[in-house]
Amino acid sequence: MLSADPSPTDPEEPRSQAEFDEEELVRRAQLGSAAAFEQLVVARGPQLYRYLAARLCDESDARDALQETLAAAWQGLPTLRSRSRFWPWVVGIATHKAADVARGRVRATEREPEAPAPDEDSAAEIREALAVLPDRFRQVLLLRYVLHLSEDEVASALGVRVGTVKSRSARARKALEELLR
Amino acid sequence: MKRNGSEIEDGRGRELFADLGRQTPPLDDRELRAMARSAAAEPRSPQAASTSLLSRTHWAHPFRWVGATVAVALVVGSGLGFSLGSSLTSPESARASFVGTGFLPAQGWTVVQSGRVDSRGVASAVAANVPLRPEDDLEAVPYATLEALPARGVVIVATFTTRGDPGADFAYPPQALPLQIATATPVPNGLVVPRPLGEYRLRAGIRGTNVDARIYFGTPKPSGELRAAAQRQLNQLAVAAERVTIFARPTIIGEEPVIVYGSVDSGRAGEEVTIQAKDCGSDFFRVFAGTTTRDGGGWSTVIFPRINTTLRAVWKDSASGQVGVRFRTPIFIDRQRQGAGFRVGVFGVRRSFWHKRVLVQRRQGGTWKTVKTVVLTEPAWTKFSLSVPKGSFVRAVLPLSQARPCYLPGFSRTLRT
Numbered sequence: 001m002l003s004a005d006p007s008p009t010d011p012e013e014p015r016s017q018a019e020f021d022e023e024e025l026v027r028r029a030q031l032g033s034a035a036a037f038e039q040l041v042v043a044r045g046p047q048l049y050r051y052l053a054a055r056l057c058d059e060s061d062a063r064d065a066l067q068e069t070l071a072a073a074w075q076g077l078p079t080l081r082s083r084s085r086f087w088p089w090v091v092g093i094a095t096h097k098a099a100d101v102a103r104g105r106v107r108a109t110e111r112e113p114e115a116p117a118p119d120e121d122s123a124a125e126i127r128e129a130l131a132v133l134p135d136r137f138r139q140v141l142l143l144r145y146v147l148h149l150s151e152d153e154v155a156s157a158l159g160v161r162v163g164t165v166k167s168r169s170a171r172a173r174k175a176l177e178e179l180l181r
Numbered sequence: 182m183k184r185n186g187s188e189i190e191d192g193r194g195r196e197l198f199a200d201l202g203r204q205t206p207p208l209d210d211r212e213l214r215a216m217a218r219s220a221a222a223e224p225r226s227p228q229a230a231s232t233s234l235l236s237r238t239h240w241a242h243p244f245r246w247v248g249a250t251v252a253v254a255l256v257v258g259s260g261l262g263f264s265l266g267s268s269l270t271s272p273e274s275a276r277a278s279f280v281g282t283g284f285l286p287a288q289g290w291t292v293v294q295s296g297r298v299d300s301r302g303v304a305s306a307v308a309a310n311v312p313l314r315p316e317d318d319l320e321a322v323p324y325a326t327l328e329a330l331p332a333r334g335v336v337i338v339a340t341f342t343t344r345g346d347p348g349a350d351f352a353y354p355p356q357a358l359p360l361q362i363a364t365a366t367p368v369p370n371g372l373v374v375p376r377p378l379g380e381y382r383l384r385a386g387i388r389g390t391n392v393d394a395r396i397y398f399g400t401p402k403p404s405g406e407l408r409a410a411a412q413r414q415l416n417q418l419a420v421a422a423e424r425v426t427i428f429a430r431p432t433i434i435g436e437e438p439v440i441v442y443g444s445v446d447s448g449r450a451g452e453e454v455t456i457q458a459k460d461c462g463s464d465f466f467r468v469f470a471g472t473t474t475r476d477g478g479g480w481s482t483v484i485f486p487r488i489n490t491t492l493r494a495v496w497k498d499s500a501s502g503q504v505g506v507r508f509r510t511p512i513f514i515d516r517q518r519q520g521a522g523f524r525v526g527v528f529g530v531r532r533s534f535w536h537k538r539v540l541v542q543r544r545q546g547g548t549w550k551t552v553k554t555v556v557l558t559e560p561a562w563t564k565f566s567l568s569v570p571k572g573s574f575v576r577a578v579l580p581l582s583q584a585r586p587c588y589l590p591g592f593s594r595t596l597r598t
Contacts, residue, residue: 042217
């Protein structure tokens with residue numbers, strides 16, 4: 001089985017200075033500071049882009065989805081109540097935008113993996129396997145294993161209960177395992 | 182490569198997922214910053230504050246495609262009688278007459294604004310009875326100024342957008358100038374920078390323009406004197422109007438419709454507006470659609486252009502500016518219903534594509550490689566045979582050389598053979 005928790009974190013662990021800084025940047029961005037928003041994007045954008053590229057199997061689509069995500073995030077920041085939840089919140093937006101892009105363009109699930117290097121067959125294999133998984137499974141796996149979100153954060157990002165995330169994770173891992181066997 | 186469960190169990194799965202991310206070439210900081218700036222350049226719509234972000238409704242972000250670059254647009258209203266940057270205004274300049282959209286500064290006030298509503302339908306203005314701080318990058322909310330706002334300070338931030346979007350217009354009841362501070366709504370849990378400010382909001386539809394004004398007081402409970410000061414500046418608000426305006430979204434389309442909208446300056450409901458279109462290759466505008474205005478003079482309708490098209494709105498004897506809509510060639514590839522071959526072609530277009538060359542590409546080694554060039558022998562499609570391994574991914578591409586000037590290049594959906 002795949003490990004149930006890809007990035008175990010101690011809930012009691014004090015939050016890092018970086019997280020506090022992020023909250024301050026979020027606060028400023030909520031008030032309308034584009035400079036603060038830019039800093040947030042520089043800090044979180046690369047991770048978000050990697051997730052979108054893995055999710056959409058296409059760098060161009062990932063760029064589009066990222067731009068859409070940022071536009072929506074900027075518009076919606078004033079509605080974000082808990083600044084400490086910024087990251088799962090923005091990942092949730094990205095997830096929806098990725099779904100929109102996948103629906104609106106070439107169906108990502110029918111695509112061959114994007115540019116696997118010759119010595120990276122195994123990753124290509126994972127991509128192919130992911131491509132045939134149902135979308136709700138693929139989302140959970142990518143959020144957990146590419147973005148290393150906790151189950152709680154995945155639940156927040158997808159707007160589902162933690163129990164749903166757990167069951168989807170388990171079923172997704174099992175399905176993936178069968179596909180890779 | 183086959184693997185068993187134990188390989189995954191021992192952490193290999195985690196590594197494999199990590200590989201997925203690592204294979205993607207990273208975006209550099211410059212590109213990320215450009216994306217952030219582009220996103221933040223759009224003024225926050227009124228709906229953003231009250232609507233869930235994850236809403237799929239198109240109307241939730243009525244001006245998403247408008248893309249106003251406020252920082253760039255914030256120029257002095259030269260010729261409009263507006264004062265410069267953070268200098269205080271003399272009584273003489275405050276009495277100057279002007280045409281434009283924004284604030285004429287009241288005595289002792291500073292205004293910075295973009296002037297007229299631009300071609301994308303957005304303008305903004307900031308007025309303050311204190312000097313604006315230089316570190317404010319002239320955004321919608323002057324954060325540094327608000328942080329240092331004294332108890333007697335007042336800052337008004339106004340955003341102007343063109344009426345016509347029904348999803349937005351309902352929140353802007355038609356009104357006449359001047360706006361009244363007495364009708365402003367207090368914003369609970371407003372800004373805390375770091376001490377609480379008093380925040381009020383006024384929204385009104387004025388002569389084809391939606392005005393969203395946020396008034397910040399240096400104290401949560403502004404005195405009558407402070408409110409009167411804010412009213413004096415609100416009295417200096419002016420909204421210019423073009424006779425008829427038009428906007429479209431999106432402006433690059435595939436099979437989806439285009440929403441066109443705008444307003445007329447009479448501000449009345451029931452006015453007839455004609456949308457005219459000039460298709461690519463045509464020399465004249467033809468009547469394409471018609472609609473009538475709603476309360477406040479806004480109008481909107483949905484159209485389905487099937488070719489690169491230029492649109493304009495006509496109301497009475499006035500024509501709006503023009504907007505262009507470009508159309509991606511809708512191309513398809515599928516298997517023949519009978520026989521072993523394939524079909525490729527375009528659908529739903531207004532022009533013949535006879536003898537246009539279509540590239541058939543196969544996904545191979547991580548890139549798309551052209552494996553065949555097919556000439557359309559019928560006006561819009563043709564049959565062909567293709568020899569590729571079973572299970573290959575193929576697609577059809579109509580390149581720009583074949584699509585122009587009246588279409589954009591098109592890509593089909595991917596087909597697994």
